[in-house]
Amino acid sequence: MASKEEILQKAKNAIESFNKDEAVAAAKEALDANIDPVEVITVLTEGMREVGDKFDKGEYFLPHVMAASEAMKVAVAVVEPALKAGAKxxxxxxxxxxxxxxxxxxxxGKDIVATMLGIAGFEVHDLGRDVPVTEFAAKAKEVxxxxxxxxxxxxxxxxxxxRVEEELKKAGIRDKVKTMVGGAPITQEWADKVGADAYAESATEAVVVAKKLMASLKEVKGA
Incomplete structure (x- = not known):
């Protein structure tokens, strides 16, 4: 039987080689071996980050990124029920x-963060992809x-x-919410530059950061 490290490496390699069948097989093998689903998600994310880095360097192109995303999507679909089952x-x-x-x-990446936040106990309103900046502020105000x-x-x-930061200011709610940014090319420096409250490099880190932001909000509100 393969070791935990070998199984996780298989999962990561499947993403980097855009192989959906291997990604699914590795995800199933990980669950059968009782590996923590969060660890599986983390290593899948690492594989996706490697693809993103190669895209930024011009070694990969958009079709490569999309193929890797598809491989990750099917692997996450295998792991997600176990994640939710373990949620309290x-x-x-x-x-x-x-x-x-x-x-x-x-x-x-955003889908995984949304899933992890939901499992952690947050009420998540996922706007999807290609979202006009005005929708972020409108939805934030609505909910x-x-x-x-x-x-x-x-x-x-x-x-x-x-621009999302600017729209929140225009809507008059920027001082009432905390903002997080993420994505392959995003860094802490970029978060600081645009005025975001936080940056998260991975889905698991996003949950930790979100909890810290909530704690700081409660302090401000005196809760």
Whole structure:
């Protein structure tokens, strides 16, 4: 029987080689071996990040990224029921509005973050992909959101994360919400530049960051 490390490496390699069948097989093998679903998601995300890095360097092109995303999507579909089964019911931690910014059709990373936040206990309103910046503010106002998260996979769409910040200000709610940014080309420096409250590099980190943001919101509100 393959070791835990070998199984996880198989999963990562499947994403980097755009192989959906191997991705599904590795995900099933991981669950059969009782590997924590969160670890599986993490390693799948690492594989996707490698593909994203090669895309940024010009070694891969959009079809490669899309193929890797498809492989990751089917693997996540295998693991997701186990993630939800392990979730503990409890009080709602907060309300999150999340989406992939306008001009960007990639959603797998954002989908995973939304799933993980939901499992952690957040009420998540997923706007989908290629979302006009005005929709982030409108939805946040509608559901009285605590956190607004925006994802961008391409350098050409990163600027729309800054526009989300501007729209929240125009709507008069920027001081009432916390904002998170993420995506392959996004860094902490970029988050600081656009005025976002936080940056998360992975789905698991996004949950940790979101909980910290909620704690800081409660302090501000005196809750």
């Amino acid at each position: 019911a409890g009080d709602k931690l907060g309300t999150v509005v999340i989406g992939t910014v306008e001009g960007d059709i990639h959603s797998i 009285n959101a605590d956190i607004v998260g925006s994802s961008a996979l391409m350098t050409t769409t990163m600027l729309n994360q800054e």
